[in-house]
Amino acid sequence: MSANRFTMNDLRRILREGAGEEADLDGDIDGVTFQDLGYESLALLETGARIGREFGVELEDDTLIDAETPRQLVDAVNELLLAVRAA
Template sequence: MTHPTFTFEDLKDILREGAGADPETLKQTILDATFTDLGFESLALLETLGRIERQYDIALDDAAFTGASTPRALITLVNEQLNAAVA
């Protein structure tokens, strides 16, 4: 059974739409930079969380989400939830 996969492109789209991220900021080289270093405030990240949960029909634990301080960590967290939802 196939399931959706959350990609860096998906995250970039959500950050552009929900947090008003500059497309130039969202390059592949930012995967391991912290959201704080990238200029994303907590309100922008909460909007990102809400958009991910609605779009992918999952619930992300607030503590786990807070611990996902980089784009790579957030992508991993979302994909873990997506995998758990179909298991």
């Protein structure tokens, strides 16, 4: 994990911390929807709070709701990290 970059492995770890080890997040989940992975909006809001605490960014609720796939969420977090560094 690096505070300069948010990775798919960071997201997997945070999702598992919130949902438990039974979550099937192995393999290529980049384009699988969160709904198909079994994550509803409340779980994503909790995920966003965990990301925010750990990486020092504030994710808007709309960002979390609009991110339909893990790849979209990872990209959104990395955009915020770039903006924080540029500020």
